[in-house]
Amino acid sequence: MVNPSQNSHVITDRLMRSWVRCNRKAWLDRYGNNKSRLWSAHRSLQLDHQQKSFAALIPGKPGKGIAACEKGIDGIIGLRIKGIGPSKEFLEAHPHLLQRIEGESLWGEFAYRPVIARQGRKLTREHRLSLSLVGLLLEQLQKAPVPFGLVVSKVGARLEHQTVSLYTENLQSQIKETLIKITLDLKKSEPPPLISDRRKCSLCSWRGVCNMEAASTGDLSEVSGIGSKRKQILQGLGIDKLEDLATANPIALSNRLQHFGEQHGQIAQQLVSQAKVQHSGCEERINLIPVLPELASAPGILLYDIESDPDARDDFLHGFIRLNRIANGQWDLKGAKYQPILALYEHGEGLCWERLKGKLSFYKDWPVMHYGETEAISLLRLAKMQGLPVKELDVLRNRFIDIHARLRRHWRLPVNSYGLKSVANWAGFQWQQKGVDGARALLWWRQWKGKGKDSRGSTNALKGLLKYNQDDCLATWAVAEWLLKQDELSIKPIPDLMKRDQQNL
Ligand code: SF4
Known part of the structure; x- marks a missing residue:
């Protein structure tokens, strides 16, 4: 519990951006214990993209602070602006960049407008409100209107521009309401509840604190398959906690959920079963069909994992582990060999495909095992674009084994997410590097890639990236191995039962 009166108002x-993402985050930013924050590479990626976008917009060196504004330098950074909000709030902003434009201001025959960099493809409420807040303070500082803000984004070699009108009635009332709500939230002595859409938590520095809270209170968002909308519906039906869902009657729940759409009714049984498994902590087998029958005769397996930059739609690393079957029929994990293929921009997709095709042909009878649909989709897309005939595409498609899909078809696990990290950890696998995720891998890639082939950056970054990718392949195998072991332990030759399961699938 905190006493908000002791803190500055x-x-x-920055606080407003946090609040727009999650009301609780803004409260924790102000009153939380900073030692509990977890680092995420996401912010570094954002800053890297921002720096590249701004350099493309204003190639010269930007000026710093108020002195640079007085001189009329084209781009301004390092400025702190204070002022008063529409409801007399005390406001402060550190604009990412101000761009000189035509006009008239306190400083002469020119004025400034705020600029922000957009990561991702869409302009969001956060972008608009950020520009609006800076615009409001800049107007007070330069004694001139700020009717527009600019959003830029470097996409490949292109710089995308988008002008945002700041004086619309809608945006003006949004910023006013937002500032009032933030003030009220920050007066609370307890943090606001967890955000409904917990997917946003994966990028948040408070995820450690909030994950603990969700687990200890049995928050509904802990149940795999429950997003923000479904959580609200269930709460409306009086099901507030994981335990309530685990003990609900699935048929009665399905009937009640039908009113909110057929898809909610159909999934009721699944949600109750998943909640039961999580509540009891015991996994449950859904059917008795062997999970990975194609491995019985496979001479080896290629474990496969891609690292990519989703914003640039760039698959920059294709990692394989070659896993042989040895004479006693077991898998030779000790002799497994990691074989990465880096997809360098300057080499083009054609060369990358040639190398991938070479590997796939060399191990032509081996299944390609991966976790989640991304790998198969990306590789098939690349193969198609590079002109692989339809017949060969079909052969390639049939070689993929998606461990995530197999797991979901045959098992329920006591995990709050069926993502690779969560499932492999549950199966006992440990990544060699702690706290690394896809965003960190992308940051390492950018750090190594540098500005071109003659200025490659840190080799430690490349080593970190390869080790992470190799571990992702091994984690996929850890889950597959667990599935194989369960088949050995639990499948009894009961033909009638198996026949029934097969008919039901
Ligand atoms: S971890 Fe999630 S709930 Fe917690 S502050 Fe961040 S976004 Fe909000």
């Missing part, structure tokens, strides 16, 4: 642009 200034609302900063």
